[in-house]
Amino acid sequence: MWRDAALVAGKDLRIEARSRVGLSQVAPFGIVALVLFAFALGPDRSLMARGAPGLFWVAVLFCTVLAIQRSVSVESADGARDALRLSGMDPAGQFLGKAAAVAAQLVVLEVVLGMGVVLLYGAKIEVAWLIVVSSLLGTVGLAATGTLYGALSAGLRVRETLLPFLLLPIAAPILLAGTRIWQAAMVGGVPADGTQWLRLLVVFDAVYVAIGVVVYGPIQESA
Amino acid sequence: MAPAAPLPPALFLHDAVALSGRFPLLAGVDLEVANGETVLVEGPNGAGKTSLLRVCAGLVPLASGRVAVLGLDPVRQRNQVRRRVGMLSHASHLYDDLTVRENVRFAVRAAGAGTDRIDDACDRLGLTGRVLKTSAVKLSAGQRRRVALAVLAARWPELWLLDEPHAGLDASARDTLDELIGEAASGGATVVVASHEAHQVEALATRAVTVAGGRVVSQRAIVRSAGKPAKDVAHVA
Numbered sequence: 001m002w003r004d005a006a007l008v009a010g011k012d013l014r015i016e017a018r019s020r021v022g023l024s025q026v027a028p029f030g031i032v033a034l035v036l037f038a039f040a041l042g043p044d045r046s047l048m049a050r051g052a053p054g055l056f057w058v059a060v061l062f063c064t065v066l067a068i069q070r071s072v073s074v075e076s077a078d079g080a081r082d083a084l085r086l087s088g089m090d091p092a093g094q095f096l097g098k099a100a101a102v103a104a105q106l107v108v109l110e111v112v113l114g115m116g117v118v119l120l121y122g123a124k125i126e127v128a129w130l131i132v133v134s135s136l137l138g139t140v141g142l143a144a145t146g147t148l149y150g151a152l153s154a155g156l157r158v159r160e161t162l163l164p165f166l167l168l169p170i171a172a173p174i175l176l177a178g179t180r181i182w183q184a185a186m187v188g189g190v191p192a193d194g195t196q197w198l199r200l201l202v203v204f205d206a207v208y209v210a211i212g213v214v215v216y217g218p219i220q221e222s223a
Numbered sequence: 224m225a226p227a228a229p230l231p232p233a234l235f236l237h238d239a240v241a242l243s244g245r246f247p248l249l250a251g252v253d254l255e256v257a258n259g260e261t262v263l264v265e266g267p268n269g270a271g272k273t274s275l276l277r278v279c280a281g282l283v284p285l286a287s288g289r290v291a292v293l294g295l296d297p298v299r300q301r302n303q304v305r306r307r308v309g310m311l312s313h314a315s316h317l318y319d320d321l322t323v324r325e326n327v328r329f330a331v332r333a334a335g336a337g338t339d340r341i342d343d344a345c346d347r348l349g350l351t352g353r354v355l356k357t358s359a360v361k362l363s364a365g366q367r368r369r370v371a372l373a374v375l376a377a378r379w380p381e382l383w384l385l386d387e388p389h390a391g392l393d394a395s396a397r398d399t400l401d402e403l404i405g406e407a408a409s410g411g412a413t414v415v416v417a418s419h420e421a422h423q424v425e426a427l428a429t430r431a432v433t434v435a436g437g438r439v440v441s442q443r444a445i446v447r448s449a450g451k452p453a454k455d456v457a458h459v460a
Contacts, residue, residue, distance in 0.1 A: 018358070078367075088301070
């Protein structure tokens, strides 16, 4: 399983490094979204700073949809999904590999968007470890759910519109928990509230990674 | 000492029915292919040739009937079956942003095969020099087909399922393909070729199976006369 996961993740990351879709399209889209949010909120810097955590996670969520659609479309061209099925690779390994590749892209994206939030909204990070840990946990959850629902929509002609419809409500707990933790990390100290939301992210990640490992194979076969 | 148990047939289908929604892809196929046989599957468009190969690869489950591939259930034991089966389909199964070499290497490693045959396979298919470092997106349709064949040659599976393998290939690649099929068969592999180009494949096959309406409607042995060129064959009903 781990060997197959490493093989798939390496392949997907190599494809992304070559195509530069993440760098040239997804990241600029996220930054544009942050700029538009700033326009919508107006010139009040304190309002922008207060809204920064939520706006950051909304931007990440939108970018996740794009990253997942890209990850699915790579396998849809030239019968590549059939090739993966025919290879006899462990489906759990395929799931973990594809999710890991998406997670790696999201981490880079979050660094860019995090800097954007600090620069554009004047947000001040006071508990950096809480920001880092919550971002990593949120990333794992988004990559796992995205890969799972990406596979569900993969065989359908309406996948481009169906994926956000399926993914966004499912990812709502990540948006909520991530926002609360970032709010806690930005007002200073380590309040209990922040760590409680961290626990929610841990449970969410564990549940969706486990579901993905178990059902990715049957989904691939039936898609 | 007890005699060794006979090997199961490479392919066994009994009353195999496969559906796409409510549309029958296979409508009761009975077919047995022995180990080491090279079988031509012929029939008109929409007869069920591709569906038959996809069922054998475990890509399409049966709605009813029985299928065994290399003695295994291609649905319940799908990963064991797929690691031993190679399929060349209409699609080339290439990633556009990877180079030729990266595509072949990934496909071979994904199938759990050794990478020691890759260079030789690419050489045989004329994939050398700069072509190896070229992104798949820049390849012609024929070159993509050559890469797909190189993957098969590098994997060297026990069961070769070839769907219109000559389509899109130039004369030299067709000759190489025929050599590969001949070598696979002489090496003990089983080869099933679905093709409209019967004259090309009959020179290599030991049996021809005609499919129509999702069923096997006739079978004939292909007997080569001694001393005659391989392409001169006599048909036995």
